[in-house]
Amino acid sequence: MNKYLLKLYITGCTPQSERAISNLYRICEAEMQGQFEVQIIDVLQSPELAEKDRIIATPTLIKDLPQPLRRIIGDLSDVERVLRGLDIEQIHGQP
Amino acid sequence: MSSYHSNRISKLATGIAGFDAIAKGGLPEGRTTLIAGSAGSAKTVFAVQFLAEGIRQFDQHGVFVTFEEAPADIRRNMASLGWDIAAWEAAGCWAFVDASPLPGEAEVIAGAYDLGALLARIEVAVNRVGARRLAMDSLGSLFSHFENHALIRNELFRISAALKLMNITAIMTAERTQEYGDISRYGVEEFVVDNVMILRNVLDGEKRRRTVELLKFRGTEHQKGEYPLTVLPGQGIVVIPLSAIELKQRSSNTRLTSGSRELDAMCGGGFFRDSIILVSGATGCGKTLITTEFAASGASGDERCLFLAFEESRDQLTRNATGWGKNFEDLESRGLLRVIATYPETMGLEDHLIAIKMAIDEFQPNRVAVDSLSALERVSTVKGYREFVIGLTSFIKHREIAGLFTSTTPRLIGGESITEAHISTITDSIILLRYVEMFGEITRGITVLKMRGSAHDKEIREFSIDANGMHIGKAFRNVTGILSGHPRHVEPQEIGRLNALFVNHNEA
Missing domain, CATH: 3.40.50.300 (P-loop containing nucleotide triphosphate hydrolases)
Structure with missing residues (x-):
């Protein structure tokens, strides 16, 4: 399967940021079978990257690969929406 | 920064012709002013000109946060008004914060978020160019982008509070759906800003009429009512401060x-x-x-x-x-x-x-x-x-x-x-x-x-x-009623007779 290339933008080490990071890793490990690479970017540390990607809201998750590019905004607590956003078909519950 | 001895809010001259006269000196310094206006009421022109005149007349640098048009479009559209934004960017006087929507990219909301990244980018841009002025254009696209309006209002309040701390004089533009009615579409004015002005583009007897009205400038003086304005090529907005003109003409005997x-x-x-x-x-x-x-x-x-x-x-x-x-x-x-x-x-x-x-x-x-x-x-x-x-x-x-x-x-x-x-x-x-x-x-x-x-x-x-x-x-002579349009010839004898009557009457 294709490898996932993900970027997660956060603004500082807030509880919201930490929630987003742990939610992301939980989803990746459950759904991507080790085929993922995650980059965490703090807007306060790298504002030029945030400028380039036009980040307004944080946390924002960007799926660079596989195509197409997707953006998911929020602390990723709504797992169902995150999976839909990442184009991952939910196989749970199927025989 | 604010003085301990005085609570008076000072004004920052915008440099927009005629505007400072009706605003009694300019916009409240270090505060955020909302500019509400319907489509085509020259909100973006005002926002760009606020920064442009700052650079041209006062050497005050500016940051432009765009939620709607891409920076490339703004650079191109404003060139016809005589403003070379690219040159100002190169000279370090102007910085864009590009928050315009990405075309064709689906976005999913999955959990709690805030606009911390936007605020961080604004702060970086302000520090980079040493800005005294900031313009955000326009809030409507921000509200259509994020559906949690209460959160967006809250975040805008946070941004304007941060700008106040940095002593930045800022304007935000917002859409109105009708010329006379609610001030802005998303109720920004009630939560976010102390100062509100309205730009109008009214159809009045088949003629388009642009006006500006200063609705409230909390704690400071300004002229009331609507003032006509126009947008000129090579010059931008010109406000015509009619009743602000004082009757102080000298009188000459020459x-x-x-x-x-x-x-x-x-x-x-x-x-x-x-x-x-x-x-x-x-x-x-x-x-x-x-x-x-x-x-x-x-x-x-x-x-x-x-x-x-x-x-x-x-x-x-x-x-x-x-x-x-x-x-x-x-x-x-x-x-x-x-x-x-x-x-x-x-x-x-x-x-x-x-x-x-x-x-x-x-x-x-x-x-x-x-x-x-x-x-x-x-x-x-x-x-x-x-x-x-x-x-x-x-x-x-x-x-x-x-x-x-x-x-x-x-x-x-x-x-x-x-x-x-x-x-x-x-x-x-x-x-x-x-x-x-x-x-x-x-x-x-x-x-x-x-x-x-x-x-x-x-x-x-x-x-x-x-x-x-x-x-x-x-x-x-001998004609009456010329001005009324009914001249009537009066016989000289008649005049003599009337005079005679008058004399006789007096003597009697």
């Missing part, structure tokens, strides 16, 4: 000639130098001739005259003048006269006013002649026309220029016009030209109805035109 010795005599020795003279009459009764005499007569004393024609072309005016023994071409080549002929319909009245002001500032005339002022009535609403007339007269008087305006009366005999109704109280002199029908013949009559600050001839005199220009003859 007289200048009208171009006719007889008319000067009727006026008690000529027009005053800083006076406004209204010449009213029906079509063809000699208004353009009086204007021509007025325009040409300053030349002998090296006075310059600006002749603004709204009814006839340059060629027609020059030919008419030649017919009356005045050489306009010679006067123009010597720099003593400038004739500008335009159709009233070419632009709105606000733009006419600004074009006239610019022509006056450039040519520096001693006299301004407008033939005819009433031709401009038809391109505007009554309110817009009155504002135009007041704006023009006060501008002329401020510069100690003599202004001669003509007004065409709608009726051939007798008559009055809108122009007279609006202008008569601000004019210093009124000269009436009227057709007089007597014994089956039409002759012309002239009278000085009003001459502020001077004695004048009160008779109605006969007025004739020949190859040398105009001639004022004897007063009409």
Whole structure:
């Protein structure tokens, strides 16, 4: 399967940021079978990257690969929406 | 930063022509002002110009946060107004924070978020260029982008609080759905800002009218009501601060000639130098001739005259003048006269006013002649026309220029016009030209109805035109009712008999 290339933008080490990071890793490990690479970017540390990607809201998750590019905004607590956003078909519950 | 001793909010001059006059100095410094306006009300132009004038006039740098148009579009659109944003960016005076939507990219909301990244980017941009000014355009797209409006309002409040700490004077633009009604679509004004102004683009009697209104400037003074504004190529927004104009014109006793010795005599020795003279009459009764005499007569004393024609072309005016023994071409080549002929319909009245002001500032005339002022009535609403007339007269008087305006009366005999109704109280002199029908013949009559600050001839005199220009003859005798349009001949015997009756009556 294709490898996932993900970027997660956060603004500082807030509880919201930490929630987003742990939610992301939980989803990746459950759904991507080790085929993922995650980059965490703090807007306060790298504002030029945030400028380039036009980040307004944080946390924002960007799926660079596989195509197409997707953006998911929020602390990723709504797992169902995150999976839909990442184009991952939910196989749970199927025989 | 704010002083311990004073709670007064200082103002930051925007540099936008006319705006600082109605805002009594400018926008509240270190605060955020909301600019609400419907589509096409020049919100973006105002936002860009706020930063542009800061750079051009005050060396104050700026940050532009765009939620709607991409920076490349803004750079290109504003070039026509004479602003080279790319050059300012290169010089480190201007920074964009690009928050415009990414085309064709689906976005999913999955959990709690805030606009921390936007605030961080704004802070970085402000520090990078050393900004004193910031503009956000426009909040509507931010609200349509994120569905949690309460959160967005809260975040905007956080951003404006952060800007206040950095002592940034900021403006935010927001959409309105109707010209008169709720201030803005998403209720931003109630939560986020202390200061609100409204830009309008109203259809009024088939004419578009742009205005600006300062709704509230918390804790500071400003002018109330709507003020007309216009957007000019190469200049941007120009606000016309009509009733903010103070009546502080000086009054002069210096007289200048009208171009006719007889008319000067009727006026008690000529027009005053800083006076406004209204010449009213029906079509063809000699208004353009009086204007021509007025325009040409300053030349002998090296006075310059600006002749603004709204009814006839340059060629027609020059030919008419030649017919009356005045050489306009010679006067123009010597720099003593400038004739500008335009159709009233070419632009709105606000733009006419600004074009006239610019022509006056450039040519520096001693006299301004407008033939005819009433031709401009038809391109505007009554309110817009009155504002135009007041704006023009006060501008002329401020510069100690003599202004001669003509007004065409709608009726051939007798008559009055809108122009007279609006202008008569601000004019210093009124000269009436009227057709007089007597014994089956039409002759012309002239009278000085009003001459502020001077004695004048009160008779109605006969007025004739020949190859040398105009001639004022004897007063009409034995005729009554000329002004009302119903001249009636009175027999000399009748006058004698009436006088006799009057005497007898007194003696009795």
